[in-house]
Amino acid sequence: MKRLLVLGAGTAGTMVVNKLRKRLDRSQWQITIIDQNDDHLYQPGLLFVPFGGYRPDDIVESRRRFIPDGVDLVLGEIDRVNADGNSVRLTDGRELGYDFLVIATGVSPRPDQTPGMLGPLWGTRIFDFFTLDGATALARALDAFDGGRLVVHITDMPIKCPVAPLEFTFLVEAYLRSRGIRDSVEIVYVTPLPGAFTKPIASTQLGSMLDERKIMLESDFLVERIDNEAKTLVSYDEREIPFDLLVTVPLNMGADYVARSGLGDELNYVPVDKHTLLSRAYDNIFAIGDANNIPISKAGSVAHFSVEVFADNFCQFVDGKPMTGSFDGHANCFVESGDGKGLLIDFNYDTEPLTGKYPLPFVGPFGLLAENRRNHWGKLAFRWMYWHLLLPGRPIPLPSHMSMAGKHQPAATDAKEM
Numbered sequence: 001m002k003r004l005l006v007l008g009a010g011t012a013g014t015m016v017v018n019k020l021r022k023r024l025d026r027s028q029w030q031i032t033i034i035d036q037n038d039d040h041l042y043q044p045g046l047l048f049v050p051f052g053g054y055r056p057d058d059i060v061e062s063r064r065r066f067i068p069d070g071v072d073l074v075l076g077e078i079d080r081v082n083a084d085g086n087s088v089r090l091t092d093g094r095e096l097g098y099d100f101l102v103i104a105t106g107v108s109p110r111p112d113q114t115p116g117m118l119g120p121l122w123g124t125r126i127f128d129f130f131t132l133d134g135a136t137a138l139a140r141a142l143d144a145f146d147g148g149r150l151v152v153h154i155t156d157m158p159i160k161c162p163v164a165p166l167e168f169t170f171l172v173e174a175y176l177r178s179r180g181i182r183d184s185v186e187i188v189y190v191t192p193l194p195g196a197f198t199k200p201i202a203s204t205q206l207g208s209m210l211d212e213r214k215i216m217l218e219s220d221f222l223v224e225r226i227d228n229e230a231k232t233l234v235s236y237d238e239r240e241i242p243f244d245l246l247v248t249v250p251l252n253m254g255a256d257y258v259a260r261s262g263l264g265d266e267l268n269y270v271p272v273d274k275h276t277l278l279s280r281a282y283d284n285i286f287a288i289g290d291a292n293n294i295p296i297s298k299a300g301s302v303a304h305f306s307v308e309v310f311a312d313n314f315c316q317f318v319d320g321k322p323m324t325g326s327f328d329g330h331a332n333c334f335v336e337s338g339d340g341k342g343l344l345i346d347f348n349y350d351t352e353p354l355t356g357k358y359p360l361p362f363v364g365p366f367g368l369l370a371e372n373r374r375n376h377w378g379k380l381a382f383r384w385m386y387w388h389l390l391l392p393g394r395p396i397p398l399p400s401h402m403s404m405a406g407k408h409q410p411a412a413t414d415a416k417e418m
């Protein structure tokens, strides 16, 4: 028997085992997947928890439900990969061997990496919404908030779903209006980027949406520490931003075992070939989803499109044939903008988010970089698609490669790549 071992039963790992169990002969292949717990969290749903849109029960399911027959799910924390010996050790001492390894352990917010973030204000004035505990605590804090300076902050890039903090900012602005206290709140959006987003056209569009909502943008801000006594963010270039309520996205890092195993870069991301996701160091290890270092947004959509390419490639690879599929970095995300509206962005390694229609030219039904209600409904419908189509690895009628159909290519742009 050949052994395929998948580390992490989140978005990417679950899709991988569902796709490959159908493709790899059961009499020849044993497939095992490991995760540290049985709770599969639908992370895009975290955005709505602070506003009471979802309760924790609405976005957590048992992982077992999504692991197909013929795949062993092992619950335990990964301690180390011995890549030269083809084995993985868990913190409880169990050891699992493999012939092929897929690393899909994602990234996590790490507030411990910024001095002062986990100080006395953590959980009273400083919150995150990238974890279920954080998003639920923030819901209570927002409920009790009745005015002052609300700062939304990104520690450093890359983060998973880089539009999520912008979406949170648009939603909180609408939420404060709905409570009739918008005039007593100053909202500031603080980012390490030179503008509202990572690419010029989307950055201009999203930046003007901040302006329209009278939200201040503080760009190029790299936080050095948080001063709990003064209630300020302090940057390396000695700027200070005071806050009454701080909603921060801490540094996003890959799992610590990746570093302990000598498989990661300085943020514990696994270096891979960006088209095949094969490790640069070992030819029987792939890294898929947020866990790798490919130069595109960390997003569930990227995990999905790349798994489609990976599954075909993997079958060729283990048959000793060249991998013919080439992942193009395809990403797309709905961007909530408040008041029941949203935008959609669709892009890849070479093409930045453009305006137009998706997936069909003229027809859409979704608008690219344009606010409308359909995009908002698309975002809400995505939860159903996630549980029922994406995770089980069912076919979705969307091409895994980005298409230019429906997109408006600007004649010329003098905006600089950010």
Ligand SMILES: Cc1cc2nc3c(=O)[nH]c(=O)nc-3n(C[C@H](O)[C@H](O)[C@H](O)COP(=O)(O)OP(=O)(O)OC[C@H]3O[C@@H](n4cnc5c(N)ncnc54)[C@H](O)[C@@H]3O)c2cc1C
Pocket: 007, 008, 009, 010, 011, 012, 013, 034, 035, 036, 037, 042, 043, 044, 045, 046, 047, 076, 077, 078, 079, 104, 105, 106, 107, 129, 130, 131, 160, 161, 164, 255, 257, 288, 289, 290, 291, 298, 299, 300, 301, 302, 303, 332, 333, 334
């Ligand atoms: C607030 C928010 C909003 C988002 N919105 C969107 C969106 O609208 N659209 C979109 O496309 N994406 C969105 N994302 C991003 C998306 O959720 C992630 O990119 C996606 O889940 C990545 O999948 P993954 O499998 O790589 O990692 P994950 O789904 O995070 O899975 C990693 C798994 O590894 C396990 N693991 C980690 N370390 C260990 C260990 N040592 N031992 C055992 N198990 C371990 C974890 O328990 C986890 O189950 C959002 C994310 C957040 C936080």
